Amino acid sequence: MTAASCFKAYDIRGRIPDELNEDVAYRIGCGYAAVIQPRGPVAVGWDIRQTSPAFAAALIRGLNDSGVDTREIGLCGTEMIYHAAAQPGMGGGIVVTASHNPIDYNGMKLVREQAIPISGDSGLKEIADYVANMAESTTPSAKRGNNQPLDITTSYVEKVLSFINIEQLRPLHLVVNAGNGAAGPALDAIAEHLPFKITRIHHEPDGTFPNGIPNPLLPENRAATAEAVRQHGADMGIAWDGDYDRCFLFDEHGDFIEGYYIVGMLAEQLLHTYQAPQPAEGRGEGSNKIIHDPRLSWNTIELVKQGGGIPVMSKTGHAFIKERMRKEDAIYGGEMSAHHYFRDFAYCDSGMIPWLLVAEYLSTCGKPLSDLVRERIAAYPCSGELNYRVADAAATTSHIEAHFQNATHTVDRTDGLSMDFGTWRFNLRSSNTEPLLRLNVEARGDTALMQQKTEEIAAIIDGEDQLHRDNQQHG
Numbered sequence: 001m002t003a004a005s006c007f008k009a010y011d012i013r014g015r016i017p018d019e020l021n022e023d024v025a026y027r028i029g030c031g032y033a034a035v036i037q038p039r040g041p042v043a044v045g046w047d048i049r050q051t052s053p054a055f056a057a058a059l060i061r062g063l064n065d066s067g068v069d070t071r072e073i074g075l076c077g078t079e080m081i082y083h084a085a086a087q088p089g090m091g092g093g094i095v096v097t098a099s100h101n102p103i104d105y106n107g108m109k110l111v112r113e114q115a116i117p118i119s120g121d122s123g124l125k126e127i128a129d130y131v132a133n134m135a136e137s138t139t140p141s142a143k144r145g146n147n148q149p150l151d152i153t154t155s156y157v158e159k160v161l162s163f164i165n166i167e168q169l170r171p172l173h174l175v176v177n178a179g180n181g182a183a184g185p186a187l188d189a190i191a192e193h194l195p196f197k198i199t200r201i202h203h204e205p206d207g208t209f210p211n212g213i214p215n216p217l218l219p220e221n222r223a224a225t226a227e228a229v230r231q232h233g234a235d236m237g238i239a240w241d242g243d244y245d246r247c248f249l250f251d252e253h254g255d256f257i258e259g260y261y262i263v264g265m266l267a268e269q270l271l272h273t274y275q276a277p278q279p280a281e282g283r284g285e286g287s288n289k290i291i292h293d294p295r296l297s298w299n300t301i302e303l304v305k306q307g308g309g310i311p312v313m314s315k316t317g318h319a320f321i322k323e324r325m326r327k328e329d330a331i332y333g334g335e336m337s338a339h340h341y342f343r344d345f346a347y348c349d350s351g352m353i354p355w356l357l358v359a360e361y362l363s364t365c366g367k368p369l370s371d372l373v374r375e376r377i378a379a380y381p382c383s384g385e386l387n388y389r390v391a392d393a394a395a396t397t398s399h400i401e402a403h404f405q406n407a408t409h410t411v412d413r414t415d416g417l418s419m420d421f422g423t424w425r426f427n428l429r430s431s432n433t434e435p436l437l438r439l440n441v442e443a444r445g446d447t448a449l450m451q452q453k454t455e456e457i458a459a460i461i462d463g464e465d466q467l468h469r470d471n472q473q474h475g
Contacts, residue, residue, distance in 0.1 A: 006107065007128035010119045010319050013098060013107035016051055020106050022058040024131065025096075028108065029062020031130035035123050036112060038068055038091025043084035043150065045073035047097035047182045047243050050207040051106050056096045059108070060147050067141030071150035075205065077182045077244040078109055079350045083156045086115040086346035097182075097243040100215035103208075109243075115346040119319035157189050159345065160352045166193065170363040173197040175237040175250075177225040179214020180206040183244035183351065190352060196359070199232050201225070214241050216248040217337065219256075226254035235362060236355075236369050244351040246338040249358060251370040258384055260296040261373045263334030264303040266354060267292075269361055270332045270342075271307035287343065291325050291333030294414045295427045295440040299380040300334070315415040316429065322347050336385070336440070382442040383454045388461045393430040393437050400428060400460050424453050437461060 006014025006024065014020035032042070044060055046052035060070045068091070073084055078095045085093030092112045098105040110118040110127075118124050174196050178184040184203045191198055201224060202211045215221055216239040229237040229250050237250030249257045267290045275288060288309040292300045293316040304311040314324040314333070318341075321333045325347045333341035340354045341347060362369060390396050397417050404419055412418040416429025416438075424443040431438060439457060443450035 004128040004132040007120075007124060007131075010117070010124075010317060011107055011109045012124075013101055013105060016104055016106055020055070022054055025055040025058035025108075026062040027131040027134050028094075028127065029059040029064075029068075030066050030134060031062075031127040032092075032094065032110065033063055033066030033068045034130055035126045036092060036118065038113065040089045040091035040113065041069040041071045041148075042091050043071045043073055043081050043093035043152075045076035045081050045084075045093075045095045047077070047095070047099075048075065048180070048205040048207045049096075049098060049103075049106055049242075052096045052207070055106060055108075059094060059096065064145040064147055065140040067143050067145050069145040070147045072147055073150055073152060075182060075185065077186055077351065079245055079345070079348060079352065080152060080156050080186070081109070082111060082115040082346055082348040082350075083159060084150065084152050085111045085113065086348075087152075087155075092118075095243065099243045099245070100213055100217075100241045103213060115348050117319045117322055122319070153186075153189050156186075157193070160190060160350065160356065161193060163342070163344070163353050164356050164360040166195075168360060168364050169195050171195045171197060172235040172359055172362060173199070173232065174359070175199045175201065175225060175228045175232060175234040176203070177201050177216075177228070177237070177239040178203050178205075178244070179216070179221075179240060179242065180204060180209055180211055181214045181240060181242035181244060183240040186244065186352060190356075199228060199234060201228050214239075216241065216256075217246075222248075222250075222256050225250055226256065229254040236359065238355045240351050245349050247340075247351040247355050248338055249355060249369070251373065252368050253370055255370065257369070257373055258336065258377075258382060259334075259338040260336040260382055261299060261376050262338070262354065262358070263292060263336060263340070264300045264376060265361070265372065266334060266340060266357055267300060267309065267332055268303045268307045269357055271304065271309045274331050275308060287329050287331045289328045289330040291321055291328065291330045291341070293321070293335045294412060294416075294418050295385065295429070295438075296336050296380075296382050296442050298425070298442055298444070299376050302379075303376075313412075313414055318349060378447075379445055380442050381445075381447040381450045383440060383450060386439045386454070386458070387431075388437045388439065388458070389435060390437050390461065391435075393435070396437060396461055397428055397430075400457060403460055424449055426453065426457060428457075 006019040046056040081093040081095040098107040225237045225239045290304045301311045339349045410420045418427045426441045441454045
C-alpha cells in the first residue's frame with residue numbers, strides 16, 4: 001500500500017493504519033506546505049474519531065516543520081474549518097475527518113485561502129506525489145512555524161445565525177440527532193440564541209459510534225430520528241453525518257424528506273430574501289443564479305424560475321459546485337445528497353444553515369413541513385438515488401442509452417447520462433469512489449410512471465450485469 005493511496009478525487013480517505021496513519025499525516029502537512037505555499041496560518045481541526053487528534057497533531061507538526069504557522073481549532077465540523085479559512089489573513093484550512101466512512105477509516109478535507117477547495121485538479125494530486133516521494137528524513141525549515149489555539153465558535157455562530165431573522169422565529173419543537181458525531185457542540189452553541197424546544201438524541205460526541213456510523217442518507221439509519229419526532233410530537237427532525245456538512249430533515253410525521261425537495265425550497269426562500277428591496281444586513285444584492293446538480297432537477301428549475309432566478313446546472317461534487325458558484329456569483333447551490341452551498345458562507349457547504357432557514361420558513365408561513373413539500377413531491381415524484389454494484393459501468397450505461405434510443409428524448413452529459421423524455425427523465429452516473437452506478441428517475445406528476453421506468457431501468461442493469469458475469473465464467 002503506497003502512502004498516496006488514501007488520496008481521492010476531492011479529499012483524503014483511507015483505512016487505518018494501512019493507508020492513513022500518523023506518518024502519512026505528517027507527510028501531508030509537509031506536502032500541503034510545499035505545494036500550496038500558504039501566505040498565512042492554516043486552520044486545523046478534527047472530528048470525533050478516536051485517531052483524529054493524533055493525526056491532527058502529526059499534520060500540525062508537518063506544517064510547522066515546513067515553516068507554516070497553524071491555528072488549532074480543536075474538535076469541530078468541516079464547515080468550521082471553512083469559516084476559519086475564509087477569514088482575512090488566513091492561508092487555508094485542513095480538517096481531519098472521515099465523515100460517514102466506516103469506523104476503521106479516517107481522512108482529511110483541504111482548502112486554500114478564502115476556503116477555496118483543493119481537489120485532484122487544483123493541488124491534491126501534487127500533494128499526493130509529494131507524500132509518496134518524500135524522503136524518510138527531512139530537514140525542518142530554518143524558521144519553524146508556530147501553532148496557536150484559535151476559538152472561532154462565537155464568530156461561526158454569528159455567521160450562521162446571520163442567515164435568518166431570529167425575531168421571526170416561533171418556539172418550534174425540534175428533534176436533533178447528531179449521530180454521536182461532531183454536530184452536538186455546534187448545535188448547542190447555536191441553540192442558545194434560539195427560542196426552540198430541542199429534544200436531543202445520540203447527542204454526545206463518541207468516536208466509538210455506539211449507535212452506528214452517522215449517515216442518515218442510508219434508510220436504515222433514519223428510524224431513531226423518525227421515532228423520536230413521532231414520540232415527542234415535534235415540528236421537525238434534523239439529523240447530521242459525522243462532520244455535519246450535510247443535514248437531513250424529517251417532517252412532523254417523522255417522514256424523511258428527500259434532499260431534492262429541500263434544494264427547491266431553499267432556492268425559493270433565498271431568492272426571495274436576496275431580491276427583497278432591502279435585503280438582510282450582510283447579504284448581497286443583485287445575484288439571482290442558483291446552482292443545481294443534474295441528478296434530479298425539474299422541481300428545482302421550476303421553483304427557481306418562479307422565484308425570478310436563473311437555474312444553472314453543474315457537475316455533481318463539491319469542488320465543481322463551488323467553482324461554478326464563484327464563476328456565476330450564485331447565491332446558493334444545492335445537491336440532492338443534502339449538500340447545501342451558500343455564497344455568503346464563502347461559497348461553502350453547511351449543515352447548520354439549511355435547517356435554520358427551514359425553521360424560519362416554518363415560523364413565518366404557518367404551515368407544517370409536510371404541507372410545504374407534499375405539493376412538490378406530487379408534482380415531481382422521484383425514485384431517490386438507487387445504487388447498483390456492476391462489473392462494467394460504461395457498458396451498462398451504453399446499453400441503457402441504446403434501449404431508449406428510439407423514444408423521443410434529449411440527452412445531456414453534464415454528469416453521466418441524463419435522458420429527458422418530456423414526461424419523465426433519468427440520470428445515470430458512475431460513482432467516483434466505488435464500482436457503483438447511481439440511478440435517479442423523476443416524472444411530471446405521475447408516480448406510477450416514475451416507478452415503472454425505475455423498474456424498467458433496474459431490470460436492464462441487473463440483466464446486463466448478469467450477462468457480464470456469465471461471459472466471464474465462460475470466457
